[in-house]
Amino acid sequence: MSKTEKPISTIKMEGLMRSIFLATILVVGAASTALGQAPEPALPPNYATSPELHDGMAPGMKATELSPKVRIFRLVFAKGDDVASGLAEFAKKNHLTDAHFSAIGAFGAAVIGWSDRPKKAFKVVRLNEEMEVSAFNGSITRDKDGKPVVHAHCVVGLLRNGAVYAGHCLHEEVSLTMQLYLTDSEPLPATN
Numbered sequence: 001m002s003k004t005e006k007p008i009s010t011i012k013m014e015g016l017m018r019s020i021f022l023a024t025i026l027v028v029g030a031a032s033t034a035l036g037q038a039p040e041p042a043l044p045p046n047y048a049t050s051p052e053l054h055d056g057m058a059p060g061m062k063a064t065e066l067s068p069k070v071r072i073f074r075l076v077f078a079k080g081d082d083v084a085s086g087l088a089e090f091a092k093k094n095h096l097t098d099a100h101f102s103a104i105g106a107f108g109a110a111v112i113g114w115s116d117r118p119k120k121a122f123k124v125v126r127l128n129e130e131m132e133v134s135a136f137n138g139s140i141t142r143d144k145d146g147k148p149v150v151h152a153h154c155v156v157g158l159l160r161n162g163a164v165y166a167g168h169c170l171h172e173e174v175s176l177t178m179q180l181y182l183t184d185s186e187p188l189p190a191t192n
Helices: 008-035 083-093
Strands: 066-078 099-116 121-127 131-142 148-158 164-187
Touching: 066 083, 083 099, 083 131, 083 148, 083 164, 099 148, 121 164, 131 164
Parallel strands: none
Antiparallel strands: 066 164, 099 121, 099 131, 099 164, 131 148, 148 164
């Protein structure tokens, strides 16, 4: 046997290893093809994929079909404006009945609250500095006397340190601008 020749047992072992390796690749490939996707690596702790959604998992949900009559407005608030007061006034003048809104902008002052049901009040934080409004959304409905009721939530980030606050927006004053999109719909009459 020359130096370049290998013993038959080594050749057989290399052949066997090659066969196992190729078989493994084929099995993994076949499984991936059968599933229609490449295998995904395991996720590290504290990570999750999007949950699967299933019918019948929200038995308490109620729906109201709204009329095809929909009005959409763009409102731009200026420095010093009180957004909730402006929305209530706009709702009164434009006869809004069932509206929702979404906005972004900046506040120079805000009062953000969290509902404390036993006290029938809001626990609040008062902010009197520049803040970026990442989200300002809510609804406008009518109370039993027909007066507009603005219910707004917000998420703000303080420019000073990046601290984020979120909750019911009880008072707000625009510092630069706020762009708000509002959609109003009239509910269809109830059918029995």
